[in-house]
Amino acid sequence: MEEYDVAIVGAGPAGLTAGIYAGREGLKAVILEKAVKGGMANAAPLVLNFPGFKSITGLELLKRVGDHASGYVEIKESEEIQKVEKEDGIFELITNKGQYNAKTIIIATGTNYRELGIPGEQKFIGKGISYCSICDGMFFRNKNVVVVGGGNSAAEHVLYLDDIGCNVKMIHRRDELRAQKYLQNKIKEKGIPVIWNSVVREIKGDNFVKSVVIYDRVRDVEEELDVNGVFIAIGEKPSSELAGEMGVEIDGGYIVTDKNQKTNVPHVYAAGDVTGGLKQIVVACSEGAVAAVSAYNDLKLED
Ligand code: NAP
Numbered sequence: 001m002e003e004y005d006v007a008i009v010g011a012g013p014a015g016l017t018a019g020i021y022a023g024r025e026g027l028k029a030v031i032l033e034k035a036v037k038g039g040m041a042n043a044a045p046l047v048l049n050f051p052g053f054k055s056i057t058g059l060e061l062l063k064r065v066g067d068h069a070s071g072y073v074e075i076k077e078s079e080e081i082q083k084v085e086k087e088d089g090i091f092e093l094i095t096n097k098g099q100y101n102a103k104t105i106i107i108a109t110g111t112n113y114r115e116l117g118i119p120g121e122q123k124f125i126g127k128g129i130s131y132c133s134i135c136d137g138m139f140f141r142n143k144n145v146v147v148v149g150g151g152n153s154a155a156e157h158v159l160y161l162d163d164i165g166c167n168v169k170m171i172h173r174r175d176e177l178r179a180q181k182y183l184q185n186k187i188k189e190k191g192i193p194v195i196w197n198s199v200v201r202e203i204k205g206d207n208f209v210k211s212v213v214i215y216d217r218v219r220d221v222e223e224e225l226d227v228n229g230v231f232i233a234i235g236e237k238p239s240s241e242l243a244g245e246m247g248v249e250i251d252g253g254y255i256v257t258d259k260n261q262k263t264n265v266p267h268v269y270a271a272g273d274v275t276g277g278l279k280q281i282v283v284a285c286s287e288g289a290v291a292a293v294s295a296y297n298d299l300k301l302e303d
Contacts, residue, residue, distance in 0.1 A: 001099065001101055002100075002101070003028075003090065003101045003102065003103070004027075004028050004029060004030050004100060004101065004102040004103070005022070005027035005028045005029060005102065005103050005104065005295070005296075005299055006018075006022050006027050006028075006029045006030075006102055006103070006104045006105070006106060006292070006295050007029075007030055007031075007032060007091065007093050007100050007102035007104075007105050007106075008022070008029060008030070008031040008032070008073070008105075008106045008108060008292075009031075009032055009081060009093075009105065009106065009107050009108060009109055009242065010031070010032075010033060010039065010107070010108035010109040010110055010239075010272070010274075011031045011033035011036075011037045011038065011039060011066070011069075011075055011077070011108075012038065012039025012040060012041055012062075012108060012110045012272055012273070012284060013039070013041050013062065013065060013272060013281045013284040013285050013288065014108035014110070014271040014272025014273070014274075014284035014285065014287055014288035014291075015031050015033070015039075015106070015108035015271070015272070015288060016031070016037065016062075016065045016066055016068075016069040016075075016288070017065065017069070017271075017284070017285040017286075017288035017289050017292075018031075018106045018108060018271055018288035018289070018291050018292040019031050019069040019072055019073030019075070019288075019292075020068060020069050020072050020073070020289075020292075021288065021289045021292035021293055021296075022072070022073060022106075022292040022295065022296065023069075023071070023072020023073045024072060025292065025293065025296040026296075027292070027295065027296055027299070029072070029073040029074070029292075030073065030074045030075075030076060030100055030102070031069070031073055031074065031075045031076065032076050032079045032080075032081060032093065032095060032100065033075065033076065033077050033078075033079060034078070034079065034080035034081070035077070035078065036077050036078075037062065037063075037066040037075060037077060038058070038059065038062035038063070038065075038066060039062070039110050040110055040111060040112075040113075040236070040273070041058045041061070041062050041281050041284075042058050042059050042062050042134075043058060043131075043132040043133075043134055043135065044057070044058030044061075044134070044156065044281075045057065045058070045133055045134045045137075045156050045157065045159070045160035046058075046156065046159075046160065047061050047281060048182075049280070049282070050281050050282055051282060057134065058134070058281075059134065061281070065285075076095075076097075078096075078097075079095045079096065079097055080095055080096045081093050081094070081095050081242055082094050082095060082096060083245070084105070084242065084245070084246050089103075090102070090103060091103070091104075091105050091267070093105070103267065103299060104267040104268070104269070104295040104298065104299065105246075105267065105268050105269070106261075106268075106269045106270070106271060106288070106291045106292065106295060107240075107242065107243050107248070107255060107263075107268065107269070107270040107271075107274060108270070108271045108272045108274065108284075108288060108291075109238075109239040109240065109242060109243070109272075109274045110238075110239055110272055110273045110274055110284075111236035111237060111238050111239060111273045111274065111279075112236060112237050112238075112239055113131040113232070113233075113236060113237075114234050114235045114236055114237050115232070116148065116200060116232055116234060118200060118201060118202055118203065119201075119202045119203070120202050120203030120204055120205070120209075121203055121232075123203075124203055124205055124208070124209045124230070127205070127207065127208050127209065128203075128205060128208045128209025128210075128227075128228060128229050128230060129203060129209060129229075129230045129231075129232065130229065130230075130231050130232075131231070131232055131233070132231075133147075133156075133157040133160045133161050133231050134160065136229075136231075137157075137160060137161050137164050137166065137231075138164060139229070140161065140166045140228055140229040141164060141165045141166060142165055142166070142167070143166060143167065143228040143229060144166075144167045144169075144226060144227045144228050144229075145161055145166045145167070145168050145169075145227055145228060145229035145230065145231060146168070146169050146170070146171050146195075146200075146212060146225070146227050146229075146230055146231070147161065147168060147169075147170050147171070147231040147232075147233060148171050148172075148200050148230065148231070148232050148233065148234060149170075149171075149172065149232065149233035149234045149235070150170075150172035150173070150174060150176075150177040150178045150179065151177075151178045151179055151233065151234075151235060152178075152179045152180055152183060153233040153235075154170060154172070154177075154179065154231075154233035154234075155170075155177060155179035155180075155183035155184065155186075155187060156183065157231050157233050158170045158187060158192055159183065159186055159187065159190070159192075161231065162190055162192055166229075168192060169192070169193045169194070169195055169225075170187070170192060170193070170194045170195065171194075171195045171198050171199075171200060171212075171214060172194060172195070172196060172197075172198070173197065173198065173199050173217070174196070174197065175196045175197055175218075177194075195214060195216075195225075196218075197216060197217045197218040197219075198214045198215060198216050198217065199214070199215050199217065200212050200213065200214055200215075200230070201213045201214070201215050201222065203230055204224075208228070209227060209228060209229060209230055210226065210227075210228075211224050211225060211226050211227060212224070212225050212227055212230060236273070236279075237253060238253040238254050238255070238273065238274050238276070239274060240253055240254065240255050240274055243255050243263070243268075243270065243274070246265060246268060247264075247265055248263045248264060248265050248268055248270070249263060249264040251276075252276070254274065254275055254276030254277075255270040255274050255275050255276075256275075257269070257270050257271075257275050259290075260290060260291075260294040261275070261287055261290045261291035261294055262294055267295070267298065269291040269294055269295055270287075270291065271284065271287035271288040271290070271291040272284035272287055272288060275287060
């Protein structure tokens with residue numbers, strides 16, 4: 001069985017950058033990704049704050065990072081880890097396809113979309129409900145859509161959907177957005193309507209979404225709005241189950257690390273959104289770099 005110096009779990013910005021740095025340090029590395037390269041960052045309609053790029057889609061940016069990483073590290077897609085065991089100081093990562101042995105592990109498993117948990121949501125996923133405007137927005141050109149949420153993701157979805165010609169409204173549960181001021185100003189400038197102080201209580205339809213039931217928390221009234229599409233962007237939940245099973249310390253769902261991205265478990269590091277903090281692509285990349293160099297330093301010390 002081939003043995004790696006480092007197995008990186010997750011091929012988002014953190015995992016891919018960890019791969020670049022591990023490869024450049026001369027470590028034999030592999031990235032195991034349960035889906036496809038890029039992770040959640042692929043879904044960013046436009047990235048306007050990654051240094052060196054004034055404006056680039058998440059998909060294009062992550063394609064570039066993925067291509068770059070491929071020169072340094074093996075990247076295995078559709079490879080989901082089922083369990084991790086430790087035998088004679090070596091981690092054994094058992095996936096749906098096989099087994100990988102490694103001296104160290106970098107966990108860069110990111111986050112997942114949060115769901116509203118309301119009637120109709122599960123029924124209409126893919127039938128009018130989406131969590132990704134760049135993936136599905138084009139189906140709703142010239143149609144009525146709502147975006148639920150008030151953070152950066154919701155704001156970016158709203159602006160993108162408006163740009164591609166959807167008739168879009170935003171629904172937010174408070175009277176001010178959490179999104180960055182730059183995005184808020186853009187929404188105002190474009191005159192995109194925001195339905196304030198309101199929550200969606202139900203999504204209705206037949207084969208496809210037809211309306212949402214909205215409750216105005218201030219006026220204490222419930223109204224039904226006809227829509228063809230609902231984009232949900234109400235935050236993320238960290239994908240830290242694997243780390244938890246390995247005995248890694250978790251706080252509020254996020255992996256706890258020190259400034260060298262080390263966890264409480266020797267030879268296990270974590271990087272990117274799964275560690276919480278400022279969720280930005282640039283931060284995930286830097287944490288990935290630090291994690292890989294930490295792994296290298298620890299292995300070098302033991303040589
Ligand atoms: P977020 O910042 O956590 O915002 C979630 C939004 O959804 C909040 O406005 C929240 O309302 C609302 N919300 C939460 N639960 C809800 C519910 N059950 N019903 C209705 N509304 C609900 O999540 P995000 O926008 O997905 O962003 C995730 C992270 O990625 C953030 O750290 C964000 O800054 C980062 N990010 C950054 C960029 C960028 O820099 N351009 C782009 C995308 C994401 P309240 O405001 O009332 O809490």
